[in-house]
Amino acid sequence: MTQTAYRIQGATGEWEVVIGLEVHAQVTSKAKLFSGAATAFGAEPNTQVSLVDAAMPGMLPVPNRECIRQAVRTGMAINAQINKWSRFDRKNYFYADLPQGYQISQLYHPIVGEGEIEINLDEKNPDAQTKVIGVERIHVEQDAGKLMHDQHPTRSYVDLNRSGVALMEIVSRPDMRSPAEAGAYLSKLRTILRYVGSCDGNMDQGSMRADVNVSVRKPGGELGTRTETKNVNSVRFVMQAIEYEASRQVDVLEAGGKIVQETRLFDPDKGETRSMRSKEDAHDYRYFPDPDLLPLELDDAFLEECRQSLPELPDAKRKRYEKDLGLSAYNAAVLTAEADTARWFEALLAEGARVQKKSEGEVAKASANWLLSELYGALNRLGRTLEDSPVTPEDGAELLALVADGTISGTIAKQVFEIMLESGGKPAQIVEEKGLRQTSDTGAIEAAVAKVLAGNADKVEQYRGGKEALFGFFVGQTMKAMQGKANPQVVNELLKKALA
Numbered sequence: 001m002t003q004t005a006y007r008i009q010g011a012t013g014e015w016e017v018v019i020g021l022e023v024h025a026q027v028t029s030k031a032k033l034f035s036g037a038a039t040a041f042g043a044e045p046n047t048q049v050s051l052v053d054a055a056m057p058g059m060l061p062v063p064n065r066e067c068i069r070q071a072v073r074t075g076m077a078i079n080a081q082i083n084k085w086s087r088f089d090r091k092n093y094f095y096a097d098l099p100q101g102y103q104i105s106q107l108y109h110p111i112v113g114e115g116e117i118e119i120n121l122d123e124k125n126p127d128a129q130t131k132v133i134g135v136e137r138i139h140v141e142q143d144a145g146k147l148m149h150d151q152h153p154t155r156s157y158v159d160l161n162r163s164g165v166a167l168m169e170i171v172s173r174p175d176m177r178s179p180a181e182a183g184a185y186l187s188k189l190r191t192i193l194r195y196v197g198s199c200d201g202n203m204d205q206g207s208m209r210a211d212v213n214v215s216v217r218k219p220g221g222e223l224g225t226r227t228e229t230k231n232v233n234s235v236r237f238v239m240q241a242i243e244y245e246a247s248r249q250v251d252v253l254e255a256g257g258k259i260v261q262e263t264r265l266f267d268p269d270k271g272e273t274r275s276m277r278s279k280e281d282a283h284d285y286r287y288f289p290d291p292d293l294l295p296l297e298l299d300d301a302f303l304e305e306c307r308q309s310l311p312e313l314p315d316a317k318r319k320r321y322e323k324d325l326g327l328s329a330y331n332a333a334v335l336t337a338e339a340d341t342a343r344w345f346e347a348l349l350a351e352g353a354r355v356q357k358k359s360e361g362e363v364a365k366a367s368a369n370w371l372l373s374e375l376y377g378a379l380n381r382l383g384r385t386l387e388d389s390p391v392t393p394e395d396g397a398e399l400l401a402l403v404a405d406g407t408i409s410g411t412i413a414k415q416v417f418e419i420m421l422e423s424g425g426k427p428a429q430i431v432e433e434k435g436l437r438q439t440s441d442t443g444a445i446e447a448a449v450a451k452v453l454a455g456n457a458d459k460v461e462q463y464r465g466g467k468e469a470l471f472g473f474f475v476g477q478t479m480k481a482m483q484g485k486a487n488p489q490v491v492n493e494l495l496k497k498a499l500a
């Protein structure tokens, strides 16, 4: 690790920032944690509420196997200890969005114990600056409902669609030392969750949100008192909240004040945190084991199935792309940062291996370059993503195969791609219909060469006088005269001969 430490300069010297994140991640599952109600985003208020979620008297919770499975798979993906025996506790508090009057959570015996996440601090060269952040635990709990204050002048409404939805709370160790490290941690965690498929990671829809614990201390000193900024919903806001909160704490301490352990809110418009409640009026949650639920016991077959179902994880994939496919560190990093991108690339690669007569490394490099420059460029222009790309991996591979076997040149491939984007159609068919096939017809190319040389007599003289850099000019002119359709190798040979 070659990172320079993040320090805040105060009048009394430098301060170090200490950060721990509690991330709430909504579990990907059709049904809620203890009921069969649906979890889809964007439904009309109170249309996805069972009697259990509304806390009708006499209703009993029944754990949803899929939610448990997703938490276990997530734990396995961060190399964590999986606890074969865990238990649900009641966290008691009173609030209008919580009809039960308590949240079912896991305080004393979480399902997942110690794990770790390696963060990469240089996006372009991920292995250049890494750090391991400890994860203390992951437990499973219910989400609450949502209060709506903008529906009526004097009343608040409540939407219970979210009530009872399964969350994983992923609690880090206080191992981060800068906003950048916290940002890298959150991004990496989101990437892992998306690969595993246990959470969609959509922070703007609230599927993933972070409670940001921050304290400051003199470098190497005792841990300071932390504040906790709740429910921050983007990577950028987390970084801003830390920056603001750390310098606020330094100001308080340098003025001779004390940090009070408190819950704060982040205001994205102002980039500030504000006090919500202090420890003095903190809840006494009166935790106790939920008497309606048996302890969770996981058997070996279940754990084995969870392990078998894990996909190749982002770091392993990135390293394989570099080592086995020969991609640059940067390309490997960009292609593996999102599970969807890697999936698209691998489909392109598989199809490329089938239709191109080139080595795996050559196919991989050409595919990566095309995806990251041509396709991404086009999608950006069209305001689209890979998911709704107008071109499929099969079409892309077919286009690259036409270049690889010399049917068309790289320049013509760009033209064909534009036509595919505009009017659809298969690359080979477009090439035939528009007569774009590359030609090695020596007669036609010789004629074009002769015309170019005749029209540029002065340059020919300079070239023969030793200005060899002009060769590229002649190639360009000849290709232009051939409308990009001449085989570049034949053009080179015939030009050399004519200029000799």
Ligand SMILES: Nc1ncnc2c1ncn2[C@@H]1O[C@H](COP(=O)(O)OP(=O)(O)OP(=O)(O)O)[C@@H](O)[C@H]1O
Residues within 6 Å of the ligand: 018, 019, 020, 021, 022, 171, 172, 173, 174, 175, 211, 213, 214, 215, 223, 224, 225, 226, 228
């Ligand atoms: N001195 C500190 N400075 C910064 N972060 C800290 C410090 N001490 C603990 N933390 C972090 O605070 C978080 C504490 O989360 P935890 O879930 O254990 O408890 P909590 O916040 O008290 O409870 P709740 O889940 O009800 O919010 C962890 O991420 C931990 O790393």
Ligand SMILES: [Mg+2]
Residues within 6 Å of the ligand: 022, 169, 171
């Ligand atoms: Mg917590």
Ligand SMILES: [Mg+2]
Residues within 6 Å of the ligand: 022, 211, 228
């Ligand atoms: Mg907390």
